[in-house]
Amino acid sequence: MNVYSDDHHSAVKFMLNQIIDIFNLLYMGRDFNIRDAEWNLFIFSYPTAGQALMDLADSLGLVHSLPELPVPTHYSVTDSHANLVIDLIFLGMSCA
Numbered sequence: 001m002n003v004y005s006d007d008h009h010s011a012v013k014f015m016l017n018q019i020i021d022i023f024n025l026l027y028m029g030r031d032f033n034i035r036d037a038e039w040n041l042f043i044f045s046y047p048t049a050g051q052a053l054m055d056l057a058d059s060l061g062l063v064h065s066l067p068e069l070p071v072p073t074h075y076s077v078t079d080s081h082a083n084l085v086i087d088l089i090f091l092g093m094s095c096a
Helices: 010-017 048-059
Strands: 027-031 062-064 087-092
Touching: 010 048, 048 062
Parallel strands: none
Antiparallel strands: 027 087, 062 087
């Protein structure tokens, strides 16, 4: 399942608030558009959207797959904007 969540984190909120029963989900990833200190060394806050995403992944039996190297996954084309980690991968327990 590929997920893109807008600036209001609508996709994550929707999926967390619905009764979702997806069997054999092995992968959830892409641009979650959530800046969180849990996965981004340059962010110093833990917003509720980040916790909601972790709760969603846990409810689907997925774990956050950590990269080999902690580098940004989104590179801004605007010089005044920071490069961030907003592209994430969650894997099913059997794949992790």
